[in-house]
Amino acid sequence: MPTLTCEISQSLWTALQRKSEETGESVSHLVSRALADSLQVEHGTLFQVSTSGALVEGVFGGVVSVGTLREHGDFGLGTFIDLDGEMIVLDGEVYQMRSDGTIRIPDDREQVPFAIVTHFSPDATAALPPFASFKALTADLDARRGTDNLFFAALIRGRFARLHVRIACKADAHESLVEATGHQAEFTHTDIDGTLLGFWTPAFAKGFGIPGWHLHFISDDRKHGGHVLDCTAEGLTVALEHIDDFRVAIPETAAFLAADLSGDTTAALDKAERAH
Ligand SMILES: [Zn+2]
Structure with missing residues (x-):
């Protein structure tokens, strides 16, 4: 820095x-x-569009434009209307990774239903020891946090010996998150260079966030990516930032206003975001 x-x-x-x-x-x-x-730089602020509870209930309509999202951050992740793929925001560029394996750059006028972005400004950068699984990686990241009660952003760069990702398929009408991710596309890559980035969300935010680590990947050649389910690598670096300010853009769409968001989404999120 x-x-x-x-x-x-x-x-x-x-x-x-x-x-x-x-x-x-x-x-x-x-x-x-x-x-x-x-x-007027939103330093250390996490800007989220909609809530994880709305996603669980199948509220996949557009809320905020890609252009507005880019004003609130240069780093982040999310999804697209009707759960049509995975979003990654890296160095200010928004990418849509689709279930047919292609990646496109959406127009600034396109709408998104859910996303989390920040202006990434890491507190520290460090070498990561080798890890054999997503579980081992996140255990290492956990040891670097120092608290369970702040948000964290992480960016990990390098070559992944093995990487297993999923990409959500466009949901059918009235499908919930669990139903829609039940027919997700999955890809496994070997010896792939790229960036893994995302957030750690505290348990207390479970009503609107996705607790735990949530990481997306994009390759250096911008040809492959997705929501990370598992990975193995050595010789990588990690940059971490703690985040103590959180803003949510609450949708005012008819679907959101009519949704029942009173339920506990823990089990549904765990199944949708980690199962493969
Ligand atoms: Zn994801």
Whole structure:
């Protein structure tokens, strides 16, 4: 990360130190936050479109345009209308990975039903030890979090010896998330170079988020990708960012307003997001 060196008045410096002592936040964090506010950069904010509960109930209609999503983040994941594939947002570009294995770049005017994005600004980058499974990878990532009660964004780059992904198939009318992902497409790649990215969501957010690690992949040649179910790799690097600010764009579509979102979605999300 870049280092900022500048001169400020004694009174500002005193106020900054006092604030840091009061809140326990580092001076770097306070300055970054103040600059982000002043420059209108949503630093450390997660912007989510709709809720996981709505997805579980089969509310797959468009809510926010791709263009609006790109204003709120350059990094993230999601899906498309009628669950037509997996979304990954990397370096400000939005990609639609479809169940026939193709990848397209959607127009800014296209609508999306669910997505999570942020302006990625990692706290730290580190070498990852070799891992043989998604479970082993996420156990390693868990050890780096330090708390269960913040959101985290992770970006992992390198060569994957083995990668197993799924891509949701377009849902039929009135299908729920579990029914729709029951006929998902799955692909296995070997020795593939690319980027794996996504989020860790705390358990307390289960009503609107997808608790645990949720990671999507896209290859460096932008030809392959999907929602990651399993992977094996060595010699990779990980960049992590903790996120303490969360915004949700709650849909005002008729389908969302009429949906029953009072149920516990834990089992359905676990089946839809991890089963293969
Ligand atoms: Zn996914």
